[in-house]
Amino acid sequence: MTTRHYQAAARDVLGHQLKADDLDWIGIHATRLNGHLLRTIFRDIAHPIMIDDYSMIRKPTESVIVGAGWKPGWSTDYDAVLVCEDYGAKTIINLSNINMVYDKDPRKNKDAKPLEKISWDELRELVGDKWIPGMHTPFDPIAAKKAQSLGIKVVLANGNNFQNLENYFKGKKFVGTVIG
Numbered sequence: 153m154t155t156r157h158y159q160a161a162a163r164d165v166l167g168h169q170l171k172a173d174d175l176d177w178i179g180i181h182a183t184r185l186n187g188h189l190l191r192t193i194f195r196d197i198a199h200p201i202m203i204d205d206y207s208m209i210r211k212p213t214e215s216v217i218v219g220a221g222w223k224p225g226w227s228t229d230y231d232a233v234l235v236c237e238d239y240g241a242k243t244i245i246n247l248s249n250i251n252m253v254y255d256k257d258p259r260k261n262k263d264a265k266p267l268e269k270i271s272w273d274e275l276r277e278l279v280g281d282k283w284i285p286g287m288h289t290p291f292d293p294i295a296a297k298k299a300q301s302l303g304i305k306v307v308l309a310n311g312n313n314f315q316n317l318e319n320y321f322k323g324k325k326f327v328g329t330v331i332g
Contacts, residue, residue, distance in 0.1 A: 155182040159285075173224040175285035180221030183228050187220035194218070206234050227283060229295035236304050244304060245320075246291065247311030253278075253290040253329040269330045272300035291331060305332035 158178045162170055169275035187202045199212035206226075221228050221236060232244045251266070253275065258264035270278075276296050281291040290308055291299075299306060309328030311314055320326040 154185065155179040158182060172285050176221075176224035176226075179285060180223070183221040186216045191218040203231075203235070206231055209300055211239065224285075225283065227292035227295055229292035230283075230298065231301045231306060233295045233302065236299075242304055244299070244306045245306045245317075246306050247314070247317070248290070248308055249310065250290065250308070251310045251313075251327050253308055253331065257288075259288075267329050270298060272332060275331050276300070290329070296331075299332075301332075305330060307331075 159175050162178060164306060166174075184202070184204055187204070191198050191200075191202050194216045197214060198216040198218055201212075201215040202278060203217060204222060206222045207217075217235075219228070219231055222231055229244075229246065231303055232246070236242065236244060253267050253270055254264040255267060256264045275291060276293065279291065279293045279296060281293050281297065283292055283294045287310070291306060307320060307328055309320060309326060311317075313327070316326050316328070320328065
């Protein structure tokens with residue numbers, strides 16, 4: 153939400169003069185703020201440095217690694233896929249402000265249906281193939297293509313529901329969508 157508020161404020165002031173890179177940098181810095189909060193919360197078990205440069209990812213030994221946005225044109229979804237590629241991980245847990253992926257945009261379509269599972273081909277048909285800063289998709293289209301090619305599974309769930317996240321980790325029924 154921080155990203156969208158700041159991007160909206162920039163649009164209000166600059167209008168058509170605002171560049172895509174500017175929107176991306178606003179988003180990148182918002183993810184870095186969020187990342188520092190998470191790294192602080194998990195201080196006792198987290199790597200002391202947040203990953204914010206994906207040109208050379210060092211492989212820390214700590215069990216929690218926090219990352220943030222890196223550069224314009226790359227979403228944090230894409231950054232997460234790069235970390236998976238580097239570490240050989242096969243699952244991304246994408247905590248979002250939505251509970252699930254829907255078959256169509258629920259803000260525009262009252263008959264939109266939540267999906268517990270969706271293939272990469274189906275998701276990519278929903279989200280398209282172009283990245284636009286601040287776009288409203290469950291997973292970045294460019295990241296989706298790369299995740300599909302690497303055989304990565306994405307679990308999308310609402311980041312505000314900690315009990316639901318605990319259910320997922322314990323192998324219990326949870327509200328969310330498995331992509332892959």
